[in-house]
Amino acid sequence: MxxxxxxxxxxxxxxxxxxxxxxxxxxxxxxxxxxxxxxxxxxxxxxxxxxxxxxxxxxxxxxxxxxxxxxxxxxxxxxxxxxxxxxxxxxxxxxxxxxxxxxxxxxxxxxxxxxxxxxxxxxxxxxxxxxxxxxxxxxxxxxxxxxxxxxxxxxxxxxxxxxxxxxxxxxxxxxxxxxxxxxxxxxxxxxxxxxxxxxxxxxxxxxxxxxxxxxxTVTPLTTEKALTFIDFVSTEDKENLLLSNEIKLYLLERLGWFMPYYIETLVLSVEDHCCENDITCPSQQDIDIAYEQLFTQNYLSNFNHWAERLNRLEKSEQRFAYESLNHIAAHGEITLSDLHNIKASPTNAAVNTSYVIDCLKHDGYIFENGDDAFEFTSPMLKEWWRRHAAR
Ligand SMILES: Nc1ncnc2c1ncn2[C@@H]1O[C@H](COP(=O)(O)OP(=O)(O)OP(=O)(O)O)[C@@H](O)[C@H]1O
Ligand SMILES: [Mg+2]
Structure with a gap:
């Protein structure tokens, strides 16, 4: 579960x-x-x-x-x-x-x-x-x-x-x-x-x-394994809900990061949406609706632990983390020189910024994308952050 x-x-x-x-x-x-x-x-x-x-x-x-x-x-x-x-x-x-x-x-x-x-x-x-x-x-x-x-x-x-x-x-x-x-x-x-x-x-x-x-470490599932995992966590019978391979791939694409927990979360939302609307063969649009549903009140608790992680940082560290994540949410990534600029702001003078970035990496918020820049580990997380931080 x-x-x-x-x-x-x-x-x-x-x-x-x-x-x-x-x-x-x-x-x-x-x-x-x-x-x-x-x-x-x-x-x-x-x-x-x-x-x-x-x-x-x-x-x-x-x-x-x-x-x-x-x-x-x-x-x-x-x-x-x-x-x-x-x-x-x-x-x-x-x-x-x-x-x-x-x-x-x-x-x-x-x-x-x-x-x-x-x-x-x-x-x-x-x-x-x-x-x-x-x-x-x-x-x-x-x-x-x-x-x-x-x-x-x-x-x-x-x-x-x-x-x-x-x-x-x-x-x-x-x-x-x-x-x-x-x-x-x-x-x-x-x-x-x-x-x-x-x-x-x-x-x-x-x-x-x-x-x-x-x-x-524990690594994400390969695409092949992730496809199998969708069936593994599906609770609905095949007669009630049929996910074609194409739809499964689309679902995975929306997640971007193939960790069991996140796949399961979206699959459950898809099942809810389909069962409640008598849909047996969901389309891409249904996946989109189920994805949107994740950010509504009943599902938001899935993200609680992400917010909790940041609460553990000291206030000044938290502020720096927010600034950095907001930047990534707005621009898709944050480069080392962007980080340098944020660091240079007087309010961040005393912050151990590399520690905060390390924490964000370890908590699974961000990863280094190979271009000397960081991105959100998954589009789903980015989307939640956009909405969470805006609240
Ligand atoms: N191998 C797996 N098979 C099925 N589900 C899994 C598997 N691994 C993780 N999950 C799903 O992800 C959730 C989190 O798993 P787990 O508690 O093992 O993670 P964790 O890394 O120990 O998390 P935390 O850091 O919060 O302690 C589980 O509740 C389950 O839904
Ligand atoms: Mg654990």
């Missing part, structure tokens, strides 16, 4: 991206999966988790709401001991209950049960040393892949709430785990999230700490 992580039979295979990740994992790399919002990172990772290659087992963690180092490690350790994961391990290793109980005592002062972690001393703060202690004890014949979803969120929160030194310490701890020789043979990490972690760490001057990770 549009908007929710696509699981099981709702997951559309993305073999190229999946295989690239597997190749990197097999080389023993720790990965940083960076891609804009809504492109399908979580769906892809959860798919790898549920259908791992022989010899691999995944522990998936969503750490988005962890505001401190302690909460971050508590979340991961908690997931490690949830039956969802321990059952998987027991199956692979035929572990006895004693062995599991022994594992649970690897961290002093913790009482771990299905209900969660309890601390003997409420003041106790978990760190990477605690996770390391548990991981060192998990001796299995499989590679354990620890997925950390929404990692940049945590870093950003720690930075805002506890300052630069805390952010630095947090990343240093993560790096220590990644590089720990005693874990190296058995454990690999995949960090992921939608804020550009690289632009964030550049801004915070912490980039050396993530250099040990290998970057991967």
């Amino acid at each position: 549009a908007g929710q992580v696509a699981f099981g039979k709702y997951y559309f295979p993305r073999e190229k991206d999946e295989n690239r990740i597997w190749r990197r994992l097999k080389r023993g790399s720790h990965l940083l999966l960076l891609a804009p919002r809504r492109v399908g990172k979580t769906s892809l990772l959860r798919h790898l988790e549920s259908q791992p290659k022989e010899g691999y087992v995944f522990l998936y963690n969503i750490v988005q709401s962890c505001p401190s180092v302690h909460e971050y490690y508590k979340c991961i350790i908690d997931n490690l001991f949830r039956s969802e994961f321990t059952n998987k391990l027991s199956k692979l290793t035929q572990w006895s209950t004693e062995k599991l109980n022994d594992l649970k005592t690897s961290i002093k002062g913790l009482n771990i049960s299905e209900a969660g972690i309890e601390f003997a001393n409420q003041e106790q703060l978990l760190t990477h040393h605690d996770l390391k202690a548990v991981l060192e004890k998990i001796k299995i014949n499989q590679k354990l892949i620890i997925v950390i979803d929404e990692f940049p969120d945590v870093l950003e929160k720690i930075h805002t709430e506890h300052g630069q030194a805390a952010a630095e310490q947090f990343l240093a701890g993560c790096r220590e785990l990644v590089q720990e020789p005693s874990l190296d043979q058995n454990i690999q990490f995949i960090f992921t999230g939608s804020i550009g972690l690289d632009s964030l760490v550049n801004k915070l001057n912490l980039s050396d700490l993530i250099n040990v990770l290998m970057t991967v």
Whole structure:
């Protein structure tokens, strides 16, 4: 369903991206999966988790709401001991209950049960040393892949709430785990999230700490795959709604950027329009109407997260982002010299403009078109922006 992580039979295979990740994992790399919002990172990772290659087992963690180092490690350790994961391990290793109980005592002062972690001393703060202690004890014949979803969120929160030194310490701890020789043979990490972690760490001057990770991404579908995906997400029976190849291609052309979420959004709008008007073979004009419909009140929430992204920037950064995006919406692109001009305005003097542009790139707003200029990633987004910014 549009908007929710696509699981099981709702997951559309993305073999190229999946295989690239597997190749990197097999080389023993720790990965940083960076891609804009809504492109399908979580769906892809959860798919790898549920259908791992022989010899691999995944522990998936969503750490988005962890505001401190302690909460971050508590979340991961908690997931490690949830039956969802321990059952998987027991199956692979035929572990006895004693062995599991022994594992649970690897961290002093913790009482771990299905209900969660309890601390003997409420003041106790978990760190990477605690996770390391548990991981060192998990001796299995499989590679354990620890997925950390929404990692940049945590870093950003720690930075805002506890300052630069805390952010630095947090990343240093993560790096220590990644590089720990005693874990190296058995454990690999995949960090992921939608804020550009690289632009964030550049801004915070912490980039050396993530250099040990290998970057991967999620790519748009090819035209051929995108055509198949239209059928995959269509909920209407063929008798009720027939999309010819030509119409499908036209629909894709209107989107410009072949990411599942956006294709699905437009397909649903087409279905709504056709079903409500008894149309079985939509024409290009019907696609146009369905496309227009996306910008009406009932559908606008599809774009909420785009607006939210910008709200996270500081006020002055936001103003610069608006100016740049308005320029692209009006002229189709923004060249480096246009950017230079906007930068030169006194109101933008203090703005870290390359950081903002990096954020817009990572959030999936814009891409570099090869002519030293940036464009919107999709005409649909551009259209929304024109209307959104004008409001
Ligand atoms: N492989 C896929 N098969 C089917 N639908 C998909 C697939 N990937 C993404 N989608 C669609 O896109 C939506 C967003 O996917 P997902 O939540 O995995 O993206 P994300 O990159 O993790 O987003 P966010 O950055 O917001 O966490 C899903 O709700 C689903 O509708
Ligand atoms: Mg996600």
